[in-house]
Amino acid sequence: MTQAADLLALARELGVMIATAESCTxxxxxxxxxxxxxxSAIFDRGFVTYTNRAKIDLLGVRAETLEAFGAVSEEVAREMASGAYDRSDADFAVSVTGIAGPGHEGPKPEGRVCFGLAGPGGVRTETVDFGALGRAHVRQATVDHALGLLISAITQ
Structure with a gap:
């Protein structure tokens, strides 16, 4: 079984609904x-918020947070997850914001992805540096990690 099939089986068994807030993916x-x-039994909705404006408009990410920490930050991932959770009927919402590459120039490394996970117990965040694996590989690693976060959250 795939991770997605495992997530579907677990969420269905426990009556859990999921939402997503995605930037780099x-x-x-x-x-x-x-x-x-x-x-459809477990997925409520997904928000694709590739631009900062979309993060603000659709998820309620504060412009001040974006300005202070940048889009690729745990602070923004936290607000994205909270926004998706608050704007859906989901029991859990996962968010991702990162630098898939290639050719990124700046203080944050290519392959860095910040994750947020909102649920009944609040919001937690983490950052994973996948490295400069190439755009497709960073994005796939991000998907796999996000699915793993949801599975872990549902089973706790």
């Missing part, structure tokens, strides 16, 4: 979750 997590048949 642009909907790939939502697509992975909805790939197995029957996903």
């Amino acid at each position: 642009a909907g790939m997590i939502s697509a992975a979750i909805t790939d197995p048949p029957g996903a």
